[in-house]
Amino acid sequence: MSVLLIITDGMADEPIALLNHQTPLEVALKPNLDTIARLGQNGLLRTTPEGWEVGSDVACLSILGYDVNKHYPARSVLEAAQMDITINEEELVMRCNLITLEDDKISSFTADHISSAEAKVLIDALNVELKSEFVKFYTGNSYRHILKINQFSRMLKCILPHNHIDADKSCLYIQSSDKDDKSLIYTLNQLIDQAQTVLANHPINQARISRGLSQPMPLAYGHQVEPQLYLL
Numbered sequence: 545m546s547v548l549l550i551i552t553d554g555m556a557d558e559p560i561a562l563l564n565h566q567t568p569l570e571v572a573l574k575p576n577l578d579t580i581a582r583l584g585q586n587g588l589l590r591t592t593p594e595g596w597e598v599g600s601d602v603a604c605l606s607i608l609g610y611d612v613n614k615h616y617p618a619r620s621v622l623e624a625a626q627m628d629i630t631i632n633e634e635e636l637v638m639r640c641n642l643i644t645l646e647d648d649k650i651s652s653f654t655a656d657h658i659s660s661a662e663a664k665v666l667i668d669a670l671n672v673e674l675k676s677e678f679v680k681f682y683t684g685n686s687y688r689h690i691l692k693i694n695q696f697s698r699m700l701k702c703i704l705p706h707n708h709i710d711a712d713k714s715c716l717y718i719q720s721s722d723k724d725d726k727s728l729i730y731t732l733n734q735l736i737d738q739a740q741t742v743l744a745n746h747p748i749n750q751a752r753i754s755r756g757l758s759q760p761m762p763l764a765y766g767h768q769v770e771p772q773l774y775l776l
Contacts, residue, residue, distance in 0.1 A: 644759065663689065
């Protein structure tokens, strides 16, 4: 039996004052969705297990039947796999998204939905200046990219930028509960500062500023917790 599973991730949105405190979904004309709801079965489903931060990676895996307490490779690993990036047991992959700051506060977790073409130029510039035997940047799409590090750790603590809009940039720095990660933490946080410096005067960013946009900076976050995702 074939099944079509459509996950409308985030479509419900939030109530908006300009819409009389209704959500965009409530206001939208959606006859086909209304028909499916009327003829089908409706209910509530908890997609994020207790103790987990709400996120589409955890929720989608749960919907597909995975127990994320046993089999959660982290979104960075899933995105790296989609990009055909190989990872061995001694390496760490992190999401390396381009974000923007205004007045030292996070203003956009998508770098104003930067184009893939612009992003590629910026990621290439980071590799030219900062790539080493220890770190390498991989270009993805739009604001989503990958950083691979030649050292593994399970104890890194990183923020999710989309949950910290308007937060001070100090929250971007990575922490760890493992004292053995001291050197790794120093290197990663230094990399954040160095990358911001590399991109500050890049022509792509100067052109964005002239268009009234903020300049992107890379933020590395998230890491693998399990080496692989088992097939059900």
